[in-house]
Amino acid sequence: MLEFIQLLNQRYQTVLSQPGHDADKIGYQQRIDQLILAEAVIRKGQLIDASPGLPLQIAVVGPTQAGKSTLVNVLLNSNFAGVSPLAGYTIHPQGFCHEVNLDDCSGLQRYFGRFQQFQQAHIPKDRYDCYSLTENNTDSPYLPHGVLWDTPDFDSIDSATYREGVIRAVALADMIILVVSKEKYADQSVWDIMSALEALHQPTIICLNKLSEGSEAVLIQSLKEKWQLARTDAFPEVVPLYYQKQTGLPVWPEAQKNLLIQLAAKVNPKKFARYEQELLQKHWHGWVEPIVAEHKALFVWQDFVDDAIKQALDNYQRDYLNHPHHYETFQHAMAELLTLLEVPGLAGILTGARKVLTWPVKQMMKLGRKSRHIADTSHEIVLLNQIAEHLLIQLADKLLDHAEQDRQKLWWKEFSSLLCSQRQGILKDFSESAKNYHISFQQDVEKTAQRLYHKLQEQPMVLNSLRATRVTTDAVAIALTLHMGGIGVHDLVIAPAMLTVTSLLAESAIGGYMNRVEAELKLHQLKAVKQALFAESIGKKLLALPEQLSALTHFNISPEQLQAAELQLTEKRHGLRLL
Numbered sequence: 001m002l003e004f005i006q007l008l009n010q011r012y013q014t015v016l017s018q019p020g021h022d023a024d025k026i027g028y029q030q031r032i033d034q035l036i037l038a039e040a041v042i043r044k045g046q047l048i049d050a051s052p053g054l055p056l057q058i059a060v061v062g063p064t065q066a067g068k069s070t071l072v073n074v075l076l077n078s079n080f081a082g083v084s085p086l087a088g089y090t091i092h093p094q095g096f097c098h099e100v101n102l103d104d105c106s107g108l109q110r111y112f113g114r115f116q117q118f119q120q121a122h123i124p125k126d127r128y129d130c131y132s133l134t135e136n137n138t139d140s141p142y143l144p145h146g147v148l149w150d151t152p153d154f155d156s157i158d159s160a161t162y163r164e165g166v167i168r169a170v171a172l173a174d175m176i177i178l179v180v181s182k183e184k185y186a187d188q189s190v191w192d193i194m195s196a197l198e199a200l201h202q203p204t205i206i207c208l209n210k211l212s213e214g215s216e217a218v219l220i221q222s223l224k225e226k227w228q229l230a231r232t233d234a235f236p237e238v239v240p241l242y243y244q245k246q247t248g249l250p251v252w253p254e255a256q257k258n259l260l261i262q263l264a265a266k267v268n269p270k271k272f273a274r275y276e277q278e279l280l281q282k283h284w285h286g287w288v289e290p291i292v293a294e295h296k297a298l299f300v301w302q303d304f305v306d307d308a309i310k311q312a313l314d315n316y317q318r319d320y321l322n323h324p325h326h327y328e329t330f331q332h333a334m335a336e337l338l339t340l341l342e343v344p345g346l347a348g349i350l351t352g353a354r355k356v357l358t359w360p361v362k363q364m365m366k367l368g369r370k371s372r373h374i375a376d377t378s379h380e381i382v383l384l385n386q387i388a389e390h391l392l393i394q395l396a397d398k399l400l401d402h403a404e405q406d407r408q409k410l411w412w413k414e415f416s417s418l419l420c421s422q423r424q425g426i427l428k429d430f431s432e433s434a435k436n437y438h439i440s441f442q443q444d445v446e447k448t449a450q451r452l453y454h455k456l457q458e459q460p461m462v463l464n465s466l467r468a469t470r471v472t473t474d475a476v477a478i479a480l481t482l483h484m485g486g487i488g489v490h491d492l493v494i495a496p497a498m499l500t501v502t503s504l505l506a507e508s509a510i511g512g513y514m515n516r517v518e519a520e521l522k523l524h525q526l527k528a529v530k531q532a533l534f535a536e537s538i539g540k541k542l543l544a545l546p547e548q549l550s551a552l553t554h555f556n557i558s559p560e561q562l563q564a565a566e567l568q569l570t571e572k573r574h575g576l577r578l579l
């Protein structure tokens, strides 16, 4: 699941960064934030599994200049956290261990993944993918044992550049301390984050900082209203922080001294797996929406291809297999049959010819050459190439139509130019495959001739009457000319002698058998053309085309990838039935 979320995030970022994409920018940015949070949450789930004894993690979060770093110092009773009147001063998650050893936190590096751990003093200012962890030895009356995280803001101008660090730190937290001041508590950014965090059910408190006398009650009421708009859970306890002139620091109220320690008791890592699953399920539909739209377009495309192939095969049947003048394959089998007959006057030539033609084929090379010549003059191949060309024109028209109407305009537009650029290549491959099919199908033609020849041998009457006619001699001569490359198959079909012999046979005692053999040959031929040319050659290429769409403007996540991820989404974890 982690890999899928990372892939999704990366695709969203790539698509969003392309100029001129037709996606909704704000929506996409929101999803990127959700995906960053989801990745962090999955990592936290793994962390809980791998390091069950990990110390409690508390994150101090809030808008810039709210006094987060100041509060961290107050809570730690130290001055480790950097404080400044400059907005966006803290730019890395900085953890401070309170009564826990650094060694107890070794699992954190895996959680942070590509974020690198530094000592606080050495943390690079020009890199955002890092965090620090510092051991703190001062006593604190307020903090439970654990790691207190000072986090960067999420609302200053520069905050977009270090936003992932904030999200990593808040998702890691078992408990949240939200710090706001009266200037900032109403900012939408505060409530967007708090709303996103609801799914994690982290025990939370709100520190209202920089308070001036008398404003507390009004502000708390207003805070509550904001909370209730953003979240459905109970409004948390508020800690009012007043400024102490002598120290220059806010003061934690004595009455709430044990608040954080009490809150820590509410942390329950066992429920995390369920929250994690709920979070993924809540956003899943939105995240995969553009992928599903691409898949829909893909399925429409598959339907187009299926229809076009069906149409092409209908045309092939109508214009070739079932066409009274164009169909030549069976005639060709008849020519093969005639060369197998001993005909007075041609015996000498025939003996020579039969050396090449006797079944099974002894000299494949010679046969290959003969077949190539036959393929070169084949009316069937010309027709098949025309059908393929027509099929691509039809598809190109449909794509253009869709680029006008569909919601996925960009997909169809790009796809249309992709098809255009690949058209010649597809047709060239098709033509080559058609030739190969034709050559290999000669074996079936010869097999058919063999069957007819054996049948004739069982019918000496028919055989003798055939041999006795002059027209048979002519037809055999024509058949041999075809073999020698003197004429093409089509000339053979229209040769009167051939037509006469064919009708002689059709009206003879083997007529019925001949019809059956012809029908079988046709059926077999249709299957061969369907498989070798329309399924394997053109069909495969057309169906694989969407994979070549630019990965810069499309998600290009296959239905199988999505399905595998969705399966994980509904899987059981920790023996709990989650759905």
Ligand SMILES: Nc1nc2c(ncn2[C@@H]2O[C@H](COP(=O)(O)OP(=O)(O)OP(=O)(O)O)[C@@H](O)[C@H]2O)c(=O)[nH]1
Binding pocket: 062, 063, 064, 065, 066, 067, 068, 069, 070, 071, 082, 083, 084, 085, 086, 087, 088, 089, 090, 091, 152, 153, 209, 210, 211, 241, 242, 243, 249, 250
């Ligand atoms: N008047 C007054 N100033 C405060 C109080 N708390 C903090 N400050 C000042 O506010 C400024 C910002 O404080 P920080 O603690 O650095 O704020 P932050 O939330 O960490 O800010 P970023 O790191 O920029 O996100 C500093 O100049 C503090 O001295 C307070 O309670 N009252």
Ligand SMILES: [Mg+2]
Binding pocket: 068, 069, 070, 082, 083, 089, 090, 150, 151
């Ligand atoms: Mg700070």
